[in-house]
Amino acid sequence: MNPRYFLWQLRRWLGFGIVYLSLTLGVTVLVPFLTKPDANVLTSVFSASSLVPLSFGSAFAILMAGLTFSYRYSRRSSDYFLSLPTHPMEVRLTRMVISLVYILVPYILSHFLLAAIVALRFGGVGAGLLFGTFGYGLAMLVATYLLFLFPFARAKTVFEALFLLVLVNAIFSLDLLPYDLYVFLSPMGGGYNDPNAPTGYMSMIMSALTPMGVSFPSLSYSSIIAPLLLGGKIDLAVDLNACFTVAKMVAYPLLGLASGATALFLKEPSGEKMGVTSKGPSVERYLLHYFMAELALMLGSSALVFTGLQIIPVILIIVYLVFYYGVVSLYGRSFVPSKYDLPGYGLSLAFFLIGIITCAVAMYA
Amino acid sequence: MIIKADRIKKKLGKTMALNDLSFEIKEGIVGLVGRNGAGKSTLLRALSGVYSLDGGTLTCDDVPISLQKPPKGTFFLPDDPYYPSRLTLLGLYEFLSLYYKLDKEALLSLAGSLGLPTDKFISSFSKGMRRQAYLAAALSVDARLLLLDEAFDGLDPLALEKVKGMIIDRYAGQDKIVIIASHNIVSLERLSDTFLLIDGGKLSENGSSEEIAKGLRKIQVVFALPASESDLEALGIDVIGYRAQGAMVEFMTHSEDAIELIRKRFAPPYINLAPLSSTEIIAYAMEEGEKK
Numbered sequence: 091m092n093p094r095y096f097l098w099q100l101r102r103w104l105g106f107g108i109v110y111l112s113l114t115l116g117v118t119v120l121v122p123f124l125t126k127p128d129a130n131v132l133t134s135v136f137s138a139s140s141l142v143p144l145s146f147g148s149a150f151a152i153l154m155a156g157l158t159f160s161y162r163y164s165r166r167s168s169d170y171f172l173s174l175p176t177h178p179m180e181v182r183l184t185r186m187v188i189s190l191v192y193i194l195v196p197y198i199l200s201h202f203l204l205a206a207i208v209a210l211r212f213g214g215v216g217a218g219l220l221f222g223t224f225g226y227g228l229a230m231l232v233a234t235y236l237l238f239l240f241p242f243a244r245a246k247t248v249f250e251a252l253f254l255l256v257l258v259n260a261i262f263s264l265d266l267l268p269y270d271l272y273v274f275l276s277p278m279g280g281g282y283n284d285p286n287a288p289t290g291y292m293s294m295i296m297s298a299l300t301p302m303g304v305s306f307p308s309l310s311y312s313s314i315i316a317p318l319l320l321g322g323k324i325d326l327a328v329d330l331n332a333c334f335t336v337a338k339m340v341a342y343p344l345l346g347l348a349s350g351a352t353a354l355f356l357k358e359p360s361g362e363k364m365g366v367t368s369k370g371p372s373v374e375r376y377l378l379h380y381f382m383a384e385l386a387l388m389l390g391s392s393a394l395v396f397t398g399l400q401i402i403p404v405i406l407i408i409v410y411l412v413f414y415y416g417v418v419s420l421y422g423r424s425f426v427p428s429k430y431d432l433p434g435y436g437l438s439l440a441f442f443l444i445g446i447i448t449c450a451v452a453m454y455a
Numbered sequence: 456m457i458i459k460a461d462r463i464k465k466k467l468g469k470t471m472a473l474n475d476l477s478f479e480i481k482e483g484i485v486g487l488v489g490r491n492g493a494g495k496s497t498l499l500r501a502l503s504g505v506y507s508l509d510g511g512t513l514t515c516d517d518v519p520i521s522l523q524k525p526p527k528g529t530f531f532l533p534d535d536p537y538y539p540s541r542l543t544l545l546g547l548y549e550f551l552s553l554y555y556k557l558d559k560e561a562l563l564s565l566a567g568s569l570g571l572p573t574d575k576f577i578s579s580f581s582k583g584m585r586r587q588a589y590l591a592a593a594l595s596v597d598a599r600l601l602l603l604d605e606a607f608d609g610l611d612p613l614a615l616e617k618v619k620g621m622i623i624d625r626y627a628g629q630d631k632i633v634i635i636a637s638h639n640i641v642s643l644e645r646l647s648d649t650f651l652l653i654d655g656g657k658l659s660e661n662g663s664s665e666e667i668a669k670g671l672r673k674i675q676v677v678f679a680l681p682a683s684e685s686d687l688e689a690l691g692i693d694v695i696g697y698r699a700q701g702a703m704v705e706f707m708t709h710s711e712d713a714i715e716l717i718r719k720r721f722a723p724p725y726i727n728l729a730p731l732s733s734t735e736i737i738a739y740a741m742e743e744g745e746k747k
Binding site for chain 1: 503
């Protein structure tokens with residue numbers, strides 16, 4: 091890596107890091123001071139607040155994935171970066187390392203700060219609880235960043251990259267809606283404040299707020315777990331969520347590594363393909379495949395525990411496809427399945443199998 | 456230093472931007488001319504590693520040039536250069552110095568002679584000033600191969616002459632190549648050692664202006680009695696670009712005995728072999744290339 095470029099780019103992106111750090115630290119510092127020192131709510135509230143940096147971190151990781159390849163989104167910048175007298179991978183690697191620094195350092199700082207505040211205010215027990223999520227959160231942030239590197243590496247213009255961000259956020263909102271409704275309308279929705287709530291219930295809340303694009307775990311709530319909870323089938327919901335979480339923890343880090351490696355090592359496209367709207371495979375196509383793979387993972391991990399609710403992920407697939415067709419038709423591009431979709435279909439199949447295998451192991455091993 | 460292209464091809468969209476283009480360039484200042492859409496920018500981007508070729512070979516000192524592998528010591532200044540926001544001239548120096556070796560004193564000297572402020576953001580400059588800032592930066596790079604795409608667009612005549620002087624001072628007589636692409640031949644007057652004419656992605660002409668001229672000459676005549684173009688052609692003289700300005704008639708021709716023939720037939724009070732400018736030669740060559 092060129093150390094001079096590393097330092098220069100680190101300074102240029104400092105503003106983004108400061109905003110992220112400020113938001114994260116602000117919430118992290120506020121929550122302990124707004125909470126009464128009641129040991130029964132300690133677990134739930136501080137677990138939730140430790141995950142706030144994680145939620146912010148997920149969104150920030152996606153932003154940094156876009157910034158990593160932003161030099162490809164205009165002809166002017168691609169003229170400069172492609173003609174540089176350096177190894178083709180050097181610029182990508184430098185920007186990836188800087189992105190990871192800005193994603194992880196604020197998370198680490200806020201986590202330790204929270205632990206210090208909790209320890210000072212409520213003793214060491216609360217602080218110890220936070221470290222249970224620390225390592226997992228670090229891994230999930232890295233995986234989220236890597237996961238979104240590949241689609242942003244394929245985007246050719248600022249418009250495509252921004253559209254990708256809007257699409258992700260729109261789908262997140264759609265996804266979280268059933269969960270939000272459940273939280274606010276269900277008698278069990280305020281359970282995390284209930285001292286008698288079962289421990290497994292808390293793990294569901296934590297799983298809901300972990301990254302991998304915040305929506306990914308909440309898909310399971312929308313389609314299977316929330317209806318089971320509403321129907322009073324708590325034990326079944328807890329089992330299914332455990333299966334799904336385990337499957338996700340296996341599949342998504344692998345996918346993140348594959349995505350990151352592909353984005354890093356894939357040959358740079360020729361300059362005329364940058365800064366122009368692509369006529370080939372659209373970037374949203376990859377996002378759609380991610381979501382379909384997510385749904386396949388959920389179907390696989392719940393296949394061994396048939397509840398009849400698995401029809402909901404199937405409906406969601408149709409909803410996503412309609413949403414996708416509707417949105418892309420707005421700017422005149424058509425989505426026609428082609429050879430570029432084969433890896434995505436393969437991914438969905440692989441995720442389906444991972445879901446079945448990991449949950450068979452979780453349930454019967 | 457030699458750049459060789461052997462039947463290179465590049466397709467952009469549905470257009471063959473470079474179509475079996477072959478040429479050889481040695482050290483010096485080369486004017487790359489052609490109409491808009493001729494393939495000049497595409498060639499510069501292929502030389503700088505921005506574009507990959509669809510066919511043929513492009514080498515510099517027998518080392519292949521490919522995507523993101525420009526020749527060592529190359530600096531490419533496109534027609535619309537990239538610069539990060541909120542940069543002054545010194546910030547531009549810092550930015551370009553990340554990957555290129557720049558002479559800061561040379562940059563400040565060039566900027567000073569062009570009257571460019573060093574403490575204001577480049578984004579606040581006029582178009583011409585931005586162009587001057589980038590040219591000053593490009594000329595302060597220690598480059599073996601300097602590629603300038605429409606570099607003189609927007610320059611006022613005084614700045615243009617200064618920049619030409621800078622290019623000659625830093626690159627003339629060195630083992631370096633400067634390729635300046637322009638559709639404005641006048642801007643390359645008294646600058647380029649050789650010219651590369653491109654038309655429709657193909658080579659039209661390559662060489663010094665004298666080589667391209669190929670015996671072309673310009674004749675100025677004052678006729679005692681009116682004589683039209685057809686009168687001259689009747690003598691067997693090929694007349695190119697016939698132009699009458701008051702009593703003076705000016706035209707170009709390949710005919711070696713044109714002056715003798717005109718003297719015998721018309722006994723003009725004044726007839727002279729006038730010097731041909733590079734602009735006239737290249738313009739003629741471009742017209743001839745289009746006819747082919």
